[in-house]
Amino acid sequence: MNTIQLERVEKQFGAFRALNGLSLRVQQGELYGLIGPNGAGKSTAIKIMVGLQRATGGTAKVLGYGPQDPQVRGLLGYMPQETALYPDLTVTENLDLFGRLYGIEKEERQRRIAELLGLVNLSDWAATVVTNLSGGMQHRTSLAVALLARPKLLILDEPTVGVDPELRASFWAHFDRLRQEGTTILITTHYMDEALRCERVGLINHGQLVAEGTPAELMKQVKVQTLEEAFLAFAGRNKANTEVSA
Amino acid sequence: MTLRRTLAIARKQFLTLRHDKRTLALMLVAPVMAMLIFGFAFGSSAKHVPVVVVNEDRGATAGKIVDALDHDVLAIATSSDLAGAKAAVDRGDKVAVLYFAPGFTADASPQTHLQMVPGKAPAVQVLPPKGAHAQLYVDTTNQELAGVVMAQLPAAAGKLAAAAGQKSPINFDNQYAFTRAKNATTTDSLVPGIIAFAITVFTTLLTLLAFVGERTSGTLDRLRVTPATEAEIVLGYELAFGVIAAVQGGLLLTVALLVYHVLIVGPLAVAALVVVLTAIDAQAIGIVVSAAARRESQAVQFIPFIIFPTFLLSGIFVALSSLPDWLRPFSYLLPPTWAIQALRDVLLRGWGLDHVWPQILVLLGFAIIFTTGAIVGLKRSRA
Numbered sequence: 001m002n003t004i005q006l007e008r009v010e011k012q013f014g015a016f017r018a019l020n021g022l023s024l025r026v027q028q029g030e031l032y033g034l035i036g037p038n039g040a041g042k043s044t045a046i047k048i049m050v051g052l053q054r055a056t057g058g059t060a061k062v063l064g065y066g067p068q069d070p071q072v073r074g075l076l077g078y079m080p081q082e083t084a085l086y087p088d089l090t091v092t093e094n095l096d097l098f099g100r101l102y103g104i105e106k107e108e109r110q111r112r113i114a115e116l117l118g119l120v121n122l123s124d125w126a127a128t129v130v131t132n133l134s135g136g137m138q139h140r141t142s143l144a145v146a147l148l149a150r151p152k153l154l155i156l157d158e159p160t161v162g163v164d165p166e167l168r169a170s171f172w173a174h175f176d177r178l179r180q181e182g183t184t185i186l187i188t189t190h191y192m193d194e195a196l197r198c199e200r201v202g203l204i205n206h207g208q209l210v211a212e213g214t215p216a217e218l219m220k221q222v223k224v225q226t227l228e229e230a231f232l233a234f235a236g237r238n239k240a241n242t243e244v245s246a
Numbered sequence: 247m248t249l250r251r252t253l254a255i256a257r258k259q260f261l262t263l264r265h266d267k268r269t270l271a272l273m274l275v276a277p278v279m280a281m282l283i284f285g286f287a288f289g290s291s292a293k294h295v296p297v298v299v300v301n302e303d304r305g306a307t308a309g310k311i312v313d314a315l316d317h318d319v320l321a322i323a324t325s326s327d328l329a330g331a332k333a334a335v336d337r338g339d340k341v342a343v344l345y346f347a348p349g350f351t352a353d354a355s356p357q358t359h360l361q362m363v364p365g366k367a368p369a370v371q372v373l374p375p376k377g378a379h380a381q382l383y384v385d386t387t388n389q390e391l392a393g394v395v396m397a398q399l400p401a402a403a404g405k406l407a408a409a410a411g412q413k414s415p416i417n418f419d420n421q422y423a424f425t426r427a428k429n430a431t432t433t434d435s436l437v438p439g440i441i442a443f444a445i446t447v448f449t450t451l452l453t454l455l456a457f458v459g460e461r462t463s464g465t466l467d468r469l470r471v472t473p474a475t476e477a478e479i480v481l482g483y484e485l486a487f488g489v490i491a492a493v494q495g496g497l498l499l500t501v502a503l504l505v506y507h508v509l510i511v512g513p514l515a516v517a518a519l520v521v522v523l524t525a526i527d528a529q530a531i532g533i534v535v536s537a538a539a540r541r542e543s544q545a546v547q548f549i550p551f552i553i554f555p556t557f558l559l560s561g562i563f564v565a566l567s568s569l570p571d572w573l574r575p576f577s578y579l580l581p582p583t584w585a586i587q588a589l590r591d592v593l594l595r596g597w598g599l600d601h602v603w604p605q606i607l608v609l610l611g612f613a614i615i616f617t618t619g620a621i622v623g624l625k626r627s628r629a
Binding site (some may be wrong): 047050051052053054068070073074076078080081082083084085086087088089090093097098100101102103129145149 | 248250251254255257258261262265266463464465467468469470471472473474475628629
C-alpha cells in the first residue's frame with residue numbers, strides 16, 4: 001500500500017511552475033529520501049503532502065486521503081525546515097500545546113512528553129524557554145513535536161540542517177528505530193551520507209522526479225561510485241534535457 | 247471544531263505573556279500611559295495665558311473689569327506703554343494686549359445733559375451711554391489661547407453687570423437631560439474615546455505582530471498540520487485577546503477613576519461587553535492585515551493606517567457631525583466609532599443594554615465579518 005501517492009502533480013505560482021508533473025510513491029513503512037538542488041521543488045512537494053498548499057494539477061493522496069482532508073492531520077508528523085517553535089514558551093509548554101491540539105489526554109500527554117524529552121536528550125532543559133536554547137536543542141525540540149502524536153507518516157524537511165554530527169547520528173538512529181516500528185518516513189536532505197541511509201531515494205529537479213531507486217541502483221544507472229556523483233550526473237542530465245527541450 | 251483546541255490556543259497566548267514580560271508591560275502599561283497623556287493634554291483647559299493690560303481709563307470701570315477677569319486663566323501684567331505691550335505680542339511673549347482708553351468709564355456711563363429752556367427751570371436729561379470700547383490686540387496664531395482670552399472679556403463684563411444689580415432682558419435657564427452628567431468635564435467625555443482607542447490600537451498591533459511572527463517562524467504552518475482548524479486558531483486568539491482587553495478596559499477605568507475622578511454612571515458589565523467586542527474586532531482586523539505583511543518590519547508600516555483613522559475619525563476629539571459629509575461614512579466603517587458612542591452612552595448617560603443594543607449589534611456584526619474574513623484568509627493561504 002502506498003502511504004504517499006503523487007500522480008503528475010503540478011503547482012503554479014503566477015508565471016512560475018514549481019512542480020511540473022511530479023509523480024512519486026512512498027510505501028508503508030518505507031524510509032524515503034527526497035533529494036535535489038535548491039529550488040528543485042522539494043519543499044513545495046512537502047507542503048502539498050502535508051496539506052499546507054493545494055496542487056494546481058494532478059492528484060495527491062496521503063494515507064489514503066486527500067492531503068487537506070482533516071482525517072490526515074492526526075496521523076501525520078511534520079518537521080519543517082525552520083524550528084517552528086514558540087520562542088517564549090518552555091520546551092515542555094511547546095510540546096504540551098501541540099499535545100493538546102492533537103487531542104492527547106493529560107496523563108498520556110505528560111508520559112509522552114517525558115518519553116520524548118528523554119529521547120531527544122532534553123530532560124534537563126524541559127523548563128527552559130526555547131529562545132534560550134542552542135540551535136541544536138531547538139532542532140531536537142522540533143523533532144519531539146513532530147513525533148508527539150505517534151504519527152503513521154513522518155515528513156521531515158531538511159531536519160538536520162545546522163545540526164552537529166553527533167546530533168545527526170542520534171536523529172538517524174531514531175529514524176531507523178521508527179522505521180522498524182512501522183512508521184513511514186519521507187525526508188528531504190542535502191547530505192548524501194543521509195540519502196545513503198534511505199531505502200529509496202527520489203531525485204527531484206525542475207519540479208519533476210528525474211531518478212528514483214535504491215542508492216545502489218541510482219549509482220549503477222549512471223555508473224558512478226558515490227551517490228554524490230550520481231546526484232550531479234542526474235541533475236546535469238536533466239539540465240541538458242531541459243535546455244534541449246527549451 | 248472543539249472547545250479544547252480553542253482553549254489550548256488561548257492558553258498559549260497567556261503562557262507566552264507570562265514569559266514575555268515586555269509584551270505584557272506593553273499591553274498593560276501603554277494603554278494606561280495613553281490614557282494619562284491624553285487625559286492631561288486634552289482634558290485640561292488653558293491656564294495662565296499671558297496678557298498685558300494697558301489701562302488709561304480716568305474712571306473706575308476698566309479697573310473693575312480687569313478685577314473681574316479670571317486671574318487663574320489669564321496671567322495679567324500691567325503696563326502704561328501700549329506700543330511696548332503690542333511689541334511683546336508681536337514677539338510672541340504675550341498673547342494679547344487689552345487697552346482701555348482714557349474715556350472708557352465716561353463712554354460706558356449714562357450721559358447727563360442739563361437742558362436750559364428760557365422761561366423754564368433747568369432740566370436734567372439722562373441720555374444712554376455713548377458706548378465704551380476696549381481694544382484687544384491679539385495673536386490668533388494659537389487659536390486655543392486666543393479663544394480663551396476673547397471669551398474672558400464678555401464674561402467679565404457680564405460679572406460686572408451682575409454685581410451692579412443690572413439684569414439682562416433675556417435669560418436662559420438650563421435644564422439637564424442627564425442630571426448625573428450635568429457637571430461632566432472634557433475629561434469625562436474623552437475617557438470612553440481613549441479606552442476604545444487604546445484597546446483598538448494595541449490589540450490590532452499586538453495581533454498583527456503576533457500573527458506575522460506565526461507566519462514567518464513557521465509555527466502557523468505547524469499549527470495547521472495538527473487537527474486544529476483555522477476557526478479554532480482564530481477563535482483561540484479572540485478568546486485570549488478578549489480577556490486581555492477586558493483587563494485593559496478595567497485597568498483604564500480604574501486609572502480614570504483614581505486620577506481624573508471620571509463620571510461612571512451606567513452598568514460596568516455593558517461597558518465590559520463593548521470593550522471585549524472592540525478587542526475582538528481589533529484582533530480579527532490584525533489577523534486579516536497580517537496576511538499582507540511578509541516580515542514584522544512590514545507589519546510596522548501598517549501602524550499609521552490603524553492609528554490615524556481611529557484617532558481622527560471615530561469621534562474621540564472631533565464630533566462625527568463636524569466631519570465633512572463625504573468623510574463621515576468612513577467613520578461608520580470603523581468599529582471604534584460605535585464603541586465610543588456605546589461607552590459614552592453607558593458611562594455618562596447611564597444607559598443599559600436596552601438603549602445601546604444597536605451599537606453592540608453593529609460591533610457584533612463587525613466581529614462576525616472580520617472573524618470570518620480572518621478564517622477565510624487563513625484557509626485561502628492553503629491554496
